[in-house]
Amino acid sequence: MVFVKNWEDFEIAAENMYLANPQNCRYTMKYVHSKGHILLKMTDNVKCVQYKAENMPDLKKIEKITSNLVGHMASKE
Numbered sequence: 239m240v241f242v243k244n245w246e247d248f249e250i251a252a253e254n255m256y257l258a259n260p261q262n263c264r265y266t267m268k269y270v271h272s273k274g275h276i277l278l279k280m281t282d283n284v285k286c287v288q289y290k291a292e293n294m295p296d297l298k299k300i301e302k303i304t305s306n307l308v309g310h311m312a313s314k315e
Contacts (some may be wrong), residue, residue, distance in 0.1 A: 241288045248289035252280040255287065267300070276300060 242248040256263045259282045268277045276291040278300065291300060 240286065241290060245289065245291075248278065248280075248287060251287045252278075255280055255282050255285060258282070 242251065252265070256265075262282045264281050266277075266279045268279075269275075270277065274292070278289045278291070280287050
């Protein structure tokens with residue numbers, strides 16, 4: 239598992255992972271209340287990319303990728 243420090247790197251890696259193998263990709267989001275962090279994780283059973291958002295401005299970016307990726311995942315048959 240790799241924690242990506244930069245949001246843009248996570249977004250590119252997650253999108254490329256999904257486009258390469260959409261049937262096996264999973265996306266999770268976890269809020270850690272005690273620390274105030276949001277953890278994002280994208281995996282395709284071979285690679286795993288994670289991002290930890292520690293501040294509030296990142297929430298708009300997270301909403302964008304979540305709506306795009308989850309929308310694509312839900313619309314596929």
